[in-house]
Amino acid sequence: MKIQLLKNKLTGLIIPLVLYVAWDLLSRYELVPSTLMPPPKVLFETWWVMQSSGELLLNMKMSLLRVGAGFLVGASSGFLLGTAMGLWKPVEQYLNPVFNFFRQVPVVAWIPFLLLWLGIDEWFKIVFISCGAFIPMTLKTYDGIKNVPASYLEVVRVFEYGWFRLLRTVIVPSALPSIFTGLRLSLSEAWMLVIGAELVAAGEGIGNVMVIARRLFQTDVVLVGVIVIAITGFAMDRLLGLLETRFLGWHRTQNAQ
Amino acid sequence: MERLGTLEVKNLSKKFRSRNDELTVLNDINLTVQPGEFISIIGSSGCGKTTFLRLVVGLEKGYEGEILLDGQRLNGPSLKRGVVFQDHRLLPWLSIEKNVGMGLKDAKSDESRKAIQEHLELVGLKGFEKHYPHQLSGGMSQRAAIARALVNRPGILLLDEPLGALDALTRMYMHQELERIWKQEKITMIMITHDVDEAIVLSDKIVVMSSRPGTIKKIIPVPLARPRDRASYDFVKIKEEVLEEFQLHTEHPFTYTI
Ligand SMILES: Nc1ncnc2c1ncn2[C@@H]1O[C@H](COP(=O)(O)OP(=O)(O)O)[C@@H](O)[C@H]1O
Numbered sequence: 001m002k003i004q005l006l007k008n009k010l011t012g013l014i015i016p017l018v019l020y021v022a023w024d025l026l027s028r029y030e031l032v033p034s035t036l037m038p039p040p041k042v043l044f045e046t047w048w049v050m051q052s053s054g055e056l057l058l059n060m061k062m063s064l065l066r067v068g069a070g071f072l073v074g075a076s077s078g079f080l081l082g083t084a085m086g087l088w089k090p091v092e093q094y095l096n097p098v099f100n101f102f103r104q105v106p107v108v109a110w111i112p113f114l115l116l117w118l119g120i121d122e123w124f125k126i127v128f129i130s131c132g133a134f135i136p137m138t139l140k141t142y143d144g145i146k147n148v149p150a151s152y153l154e155v156v157r158v159f160e161y162g163w164f165r166l167l168r169t170v171i172v173p174s175a176l177p178s179i180f181t182g183l184r185l186s187l188s189e190a191w192m193l194v195i196g197a198e199l200v201a202a203g204e205g206i207g208n209v210m211v212i213a214r215r216l217f218q219t220d221v222v223l224v225g226v227i228v229i230a231i232t233g234f235a236m237d238r239l240l241g242l243l244e245t246r247f248l249g250w251h252r253t254q255n256a257q
Numbered sequence: 258m259e260r261l262g263t264l265e266v267k268n269l270s271k272k273f274r275s276r277n278d279e280l281t282v283l284n285d286i287n288l289t290v291q292p293g294e295f296i297s298i299i300g301s302s303g304c305g306k307t308t309f310l311r312l313v314v315g316l317e318k319g320y321e322g323e324i325l326l327d328g329q330r331l332n333g334p335s336l337k338r339g340v341v342f343q344d345h346r347l348l349p350w351l352s353i354e355k356n357v358g359m360g361l362k363d364a365k366s367d368e369s370r371k372a373i374q375e376h377l378e379l380v381g382l383k384g385f386e387k388h389y390p391h392q393l394s395g396g397m398s399q400r401a402a403i404a405r406a407l408v409n410r411p412g413i414l415l416l417d418e419p420l421g422a423l424d425a426l427t428r429m430y431m432h433q434e435l436e437r438i439w440k441q442e443k444i445t446m447i448m449i450t451h452d453v454d455e456a457i458v459l460s461d462k463i464v465v466m467s468s469r470p471g472t473i474k475k476i477i478p479v480p481l482a483r484p485r486d487r488a489s490y491d492f493v494k495i496k497e498e499v500l501e502e503f504q505l506h507t508e509h510p511f512t513y514t515i
Pocket residue numbers: 273274280282300301302303304305306307308309
């Protein structure tokens with residue numbers, strides 16, 4: 001059982017490993033110019049320099065702070081709107097069409113407008129990230145509540161539950177898997193958008209490091225940025241995944257059947 | 258505590274309306290169920306058995322006629338009428354113990370804990386308190402659902418093909434269990450079934466329904482002593498009587514269930 005699990009995990013590492021070797025060979029024998037694709041060894045060295053100088057940490061901290069703020073604002077307001085639309089018909093009738101209309105606009109399409117209104121400072125970035133995080137969270141919360149099986153609701157109608165007990169016993173647990181998916185989508189959206197925002201508007205942050213590096217033709221720094229972004233995003237998603245397993249054990253085991 | 262109630266159904270009809278269509282599902286149903294009786298409703302698929310049950314539970318609105326409990330018109334679902342749905346409908350995120358406690362006001366009080374324990378014992382699920390529904394077999398889930406429906410001591414228990422999904426052996430075992438629970442709890446039970454044997458083993462009266470629209474074709478009393486012997490002459494006679502209603506005249510009544 002344990003060995004099988006390990007095997008499954010290791011299988012996922014095969015292709016990255018092959019890519020790594022291919023990359024190493026390509027750059028080592030200069031099949032691709034090293035200015036465009038520096039060898040892995042150089043990247044490690046670059047990473048080490050950035051790491052030990054504190055440059056990487058400082059910029060990561062900025063980016064993560066923005067993600068944190070944007071995610072917090074966006075996901076919590078998304079949760080509130082999704083819940084309100086899911087639970088109250090009038091709210092749904094007033095707001096759902098508007099929400100559906102605006103969510104058709106890709107968040108990046110708001111950039112010019114937001115820049116005009118908010119300039120290129122922190123406010124722009126945080127509002128931008130919030131908008132992105134807001135949408136999947138709203139959708140998934142709303143979905144989760146709307147899809148509470150009618151059969152379960154009938155069971156509690158027979159038991160004459162008040163609204164609070166109904167919420168606690170049936171609606172919240174039933175919607176929680178969907179809400180968790182919303183959180184994960186929302187966080188990964190926030191992480192993508194922070195980089196986007198930093199690429200557009202100057203300031204500290206991992207995206208900005210990459211913009212400057214591109215101007216100086218430091219491909220190695222750009223690639224270190226890409227890899228750090230990937231690893232951070234992956235780690236954040238795993239973290240939420242672990243929380244999900246912790247709180248929604250019943251869901252996973254049930255679905256595994 | 259007075260738990261039992263007389264259920265009277267008078268001239269009950271139910272129509273489902275879709276946009277341009279009207280479907281009469283039940284037509285002029287008349288039935289009186291005495292406190293403590295065990296009634297089976299038997300009839301082919303789609304004849305309106307579930308609809309009837311849902312009306313009595315109070316989950317379905319908009320009907321003609323009257324459904325009276327001790328002379329009072331029904332007004333929505335109530336703790337006084339327990340129900341076991343065809344699919345057990347245990348909440349997958351609650352342990353069996355918590356599922357069974359769903360019908361209690363304060364599931365944490367000592368009194369409630371005791372009631373939960375008693376009912377788990379009643380359905381033979383002692384030791385499975387902390388399990389989750391997906392860890393139980395179909396029969397165990399149905400038994401948990403029965404415990405859940407009984408725990409707040411309703412006067413009437415309505416069961417919608419509770420054993421339909423079980424294999425023959427488990428089903429026979431469950432017949433004994435249901436009979437024992439019924440006797441012990443002194444409760445009125447109304448059970449929908451497809452299985453003629455099951456109906457005869459358990460019921461005081463068998464309500465045979467015909468379809469389109471659903472009406473009561475015949476009410477057949479089962480005046481046999483309990484526990485009932487499926488091979489006895491009287492049992493087989495009653496079985497023939499029931500099967501006759503479905504035009505299944507046969508010399509080998511043993512081989513048929515509906
Ligand atoms: N909510 C509903 N709306 C429309 N038609 C329904 C509804 N519920 C049941 N019916 C119809 O009523 C008939 C009887 O259904 P049901 O009571 O479930 O039958 P049974 O339980 O005897 O198999 C069926 O033809 C079914 O399609």
